[in-house]
Amino acid sequence: MAGQTLYDKLWSQHLVKQRDDGSALIYIDRHLLHEVTSPQAFEGLRLAKRKPWRLDANLATPDHNVPTTLLERAEGNAGIKDPVSLIQVQTLDDNCQSFGIEEFRINDARQGIVHVVGPEQGATLPGMTVVCGDSHTATHGAFAALAHGIGTSEVEHVLATQCLLAQKMKNLRVRVEGRLGVGVTAKDIVLAVIGRIGTAGGTGYAIEFAGSAIRELSMEGRMTICNMAIEAGARVGLVGVDDTTIDYLRERPYAPAADLWDAAVADWRALVSDDDAVFDKEVVFDAAEIAPQVTWGTSPEMVAPVTGSVPDPDAEADETVQGGIRRALAYMGLAPQQKIADIRLDKVFIGSCTNSRIEDLREAAKVARGGRIADSIKLAMVVPGSGLVKRQAEAEGLDRVFIEAGFEWREPGCSMCLAMNADKLEPGEHCASTSNRNFEGRQGYGGRTHLVSPAMAAAAALAGHFVDVREFHAQPQEA
């Protein structure tokens, strides 16, 4: 018999009941909640007079709606100016309190974007099933946890039954072999992958990211990659356990300690695909060939190397693709064959569950150090992923680096990733963003988003347009 993939192992370890029709009941170890997708689920529980199945599996924090300026945050929930946002955050607080669910509230140092908070607390562990009413739950797969986004009906289902009705996915392995160039990061890998396989390339699959370039990445980098598996259509992204995983988790608050730690580690070591495991599909990339990536369109697959240019729709054979490119270029205000490096920017956003962890901020700070944002940039902001990331960055002096270069240093939250709070683009503005979605209107009505890595975003802020961060690195910088 052939070996098992990591996904197969995780699936079978959580299988409660297999149904004849192919669907199955799987047990959920960790359920993360935020204010946007949970209120209707709690309402449903109340209406049906049901109770949460296992309280300690749940962990909540507000992130999407929280304001990010120090002044507003000083007032706690009262600092949320938009009354509807305030109701959502308060509703989460009330629901967590009345049902007895642990919540990191707005001014708790542990508050932050739910996908930054879970791993940081060790609340995401290898071998877990992790769900959250948010598609970027795929992030947690970096820990060899079976993690994916669910809808609000499913949030209610998980609260009430500790299980999820699921269908087994197929296995896709994305292997990235070799060494990344200097200045090329995890974000560039995942954008290049999406550029090649497309936004539906992973639909129906759990993607395991493997190969020497993935092994070389830190946990932060692996999270960036798994985070965007959903942008390739896959609900699940995974990376097998190794020393990097285990070192990251040691002494995290929710991680096991003492004897339990040793037993856990022994168990986790098996959370890799067997050598003879069979994948339904495999795609291989050469890390050395990946250049820093920039999206030019309104879908993450509309991406090009920074050295390249915007495509010409006339060169496409497929009419739907042609139409898609035309529509995207019109929306983005770009011309066919325009050079990526000629795209001028109005705003820069460094943050989101894709790239707001300490390593991301270090990479951006390395580029920003000693520089000054271009006069044409109206706003460049850095939004740490959690209160603890912020604290760590400040301890390293990164906040000073950013502030001296002209960036705004903000309080943790989703912020301009989806512009549910006050941070947003004006119509027509171009933004270099480290987030994960460049859909129309995502960062504000009529806003134009270009997805890039933190280093590329910082370089773009200083130059006022996109620049190849590899050359930027090569230039001697003032201390």
Added chain:
Amino acid sequence: MHALKTHRGLVAPLDRANVDTDLIIPKQFLKSIKRTGFGPNLFDELRYLDEGYPGQDVAKRPLNPDFVLNQPRYQGASVLLGRRNFGCGSSREHAPWALEDFGFRVIIAPSFADIFYNNAFKNGILLIALDEATVERLFQAVEANEGYRLDVDLEAQTVTTPEGEVLHFDVDAFRKHCLLNGLDDIGLTLEHEDAIREFEQRHRQARPWLFRQAG
């Protein structure tokens, strides 16, 4: 959840691929804590010429006359015809809530994004995947014939065109059963309460660290 056994409805064509959840319902409308009332803001950025925000009187907003759902011939449509990868993007269930609130019961497209597929069925919307060539033919037929209606029979898994052509579609047995009977997933799962408890106990013994709290 309401049941859906058969449905006959006017078809509206939405001719673009990768229709994402932000397009279906822009995020400024996600701030509601209710499940209903999203219909007026379905496809907000395409439907209206101004920027939408919650609490507006939509009757006073300028409609985009070019948007398909605003055209007189598609008023009252309950079947949406789309292109590939319909519903991609976020996991927000507001997308099917908005589609349902607007009046769509059936969506036909060559393919759907995974999470959206789940969410739609849970909210009583039937998603039908047909091959690209068939969908293309339907687009042409809908655009050529005003008042084009399709008959959908979930039990038989068929779509019947006005010309009398019968198109077969696949749907998994469980989702079909739930939709035919309007069943609530949670109630169904809790019928297995004992199996869940038993599993949980074994799981806790095998991997106690998964149950540990911060200490």
